[in-house]
Amino acid sequence: MSAAVNTDTLHQQLEAGAQALSLDLNQDQITRLMEFLALLQKWNKVYNLTAVRNPQEMVTHHLLDSLAAVVPLRRHVATLGQGGAQAVRLLDVGSGGGLPGVVFAICCPGVDVSCVDTVGKKAAFIQQAAVALKLRNLHGVHARVETLTTPFDIISCRAFASLPDFVAWSRSALAAPHGVWLAMKGKHPEDEIAALPADVAVFHVEQLAVPGLDAERCIVWMRPA
Ligand SMILES: C[S@@+](CC[C@H](N)C(=O)[O-])C[C@H]1O[C@@H](n2cnc3c(N)ncnc32)[C@H](O)[C@@H]1O
Numbered sequence: 001m002s003a004a005v006n007t008d009t010l011h012q013q014l015e016a017g018a019q020a021l022s023l024d025l026n027q028d029q030i031t032r033l034m035e036f037l038a039l040l041q042k043w044n045k046v047y048n049l050t051a052v053r054n055p056q057e058m059v060t061h062h063l064l065d066s067l068a069a070v071v072p073l074r075r076h077v078a079t080l081g082q083g084g085a086q087a088v089r090l091l092d093v094g095s096g097g098g099l100p101g102v103v104f105a106i107c108c109p110g111v112d113v114s115c116v117d118t119v120g121k122k123a124a125f126i127q128q129a130a131v132a133l134k135l136r137n138l139h140g141v142h143a144r145v146e147t148l149t150t151p152f153d154i155i156s157c158r159a160f161a162s163l164p165d166f167v168a169w170s171r172s173a174l175a176a177p178h179g180v181w182l183a184m185k186g187k188h189p190e191d192e193i194a195a196l197p198a199d200v201a202v203f204h205v206e207q208l209a210v211p212g213l214d215a216e217r218c219i220v221w222m223r224p225a
Pocket residue numbers: 050093094095096097098099100116117118119122143144145146157158159160169
């Protein structure tokens with residue numbers, strides 16, 4: 001079934017999804033997203049990047065799911081007021097096959113995105129994607145996040161760890177005083193929020209609707225209290 005889905009169908013699914021998200025994407029960005037999808041499909045067996053094999057499901061579960069966080073990300077980036085030569089720095093933790101990090105790099109050219117993963121071949125895939133997609137704002141980093149100390153303005157994750165572990169392991173890489181965490185979650189994670197340390201504040205829980213995906217999604221925005 002998956003092999004029978006042609007590129008035009010996936011392209012239309014992607015464009016319709018972006019429109020439903022009210023997401024402004026130019027043709028170059030749509031093309032790069034399609035090229036990234038092709039890379040994921042091509043290298044999945046070699047690098048073991050995702051359990052999702054069906055291309056249409058890859059569009060909903062990976063591309064559109066990540067794209068749903070782009071409008072909130074762009075809104076936050078605009079508040080940072082960092083223009084000109086100084087790019088906003090984002091770290092995507094446990095990025096795996098580049099989700100959401102590669103999608104962020106494609107959709108937010110003013111954001112410099114580093115995707116960190118403990119698995120070397122996944123970080124190598126991100127490097128390869130950066131070259132293939134000509135994304136100078138994308139970097140694959142092979143490391144445990146706990147070892148990073150370079151300051152990032154935004155630290156994101158999807159399907160990574162509980163909120164307390166996410167903030168504890170990535171805290172040394174958060175820029176002071178303005179750095180924020182952007183955690184992509186499913187159902188509102190009440191228990192995880194309750195288990196956060198007192199010096200981490202949740203300043204917004206933002207509901208997301210992913211086109212074609214009948215599942216709860218939210219972003220938990222956090223900062224040091
Ligand atoms: C379930 S996958 C999620 C991948 C991707 N974010 C997604 O949503 O499809 C979690 C990833 O976190 C990575 N990981 C686990 N512990 C880590 C750590 N301490 N530092 C960096 N990456 C880690 C794993 O290697 C794996 O690729």
